Amino acid sequence: MEKVSCNLLIGVTGSVAALKLPLLIQSLLDFNKEERYNVKIKIVTTENAKHFYDTAVLPEGILLDDNTEWNSWKNRGDPVMHIELVKWADIMVIAPLDANTLAKMAQGFCDNLLTCVTRAWDFSKPLLFCPAMNTKMWHHPVTARHIATLKEWGHTEIPPIKKLLICGDTGIGAMAEVDTIAQTIRELIDEVCKKGN
């Protein structure tokens, strides 16, 4: 059986939808239960995202944050983590992508590990993003402008859905369902990731 090896870089930002991170990671690791997949995952988190999930439920060593970057670079010659991560990744998926990081990406800001990765991204590789925000934020005119900018660059949106949101509003803004995201990634792995070990 020829295995498909794939390095998945998962970005997570400060929407309440980040509570779904452990579920998404488990869904992706479950691919490896099938003989044909050899999926490796690294997670790049923003500081705000950490408010919404429990790091203890994630596999050891999978989570990278701003401190990881600063602790790994001390002197000339040391690897620069955000550049190494761009080289390592075959696919990047940011789930959820909150309004703040969407704006930073669209404007080229890079003030943390996650936005430094996206700012140095290799556009020959797929980058998917799953917006998630309050529905009033979603409908603010700047959101469509930022989404359009990312799409112009060739990034792929997995669109938010309409739900009763945790603040009591009902409307578009909820992150796409984990199954939708996992299935989209699975199809992409088959398409872009190298065959062979």
Ligand SMILES: CC(C)(CO)[C@@H](O)C(=O)NCCC(=O)N/C=C\S
């Ligand atoms: C949290 C979850 C996944 C529960 O189904 C869903 O409501 C969602 O994606 N919300 C993201 C929107 C958001 O950040 N709202 C913030 C204020 S209303």
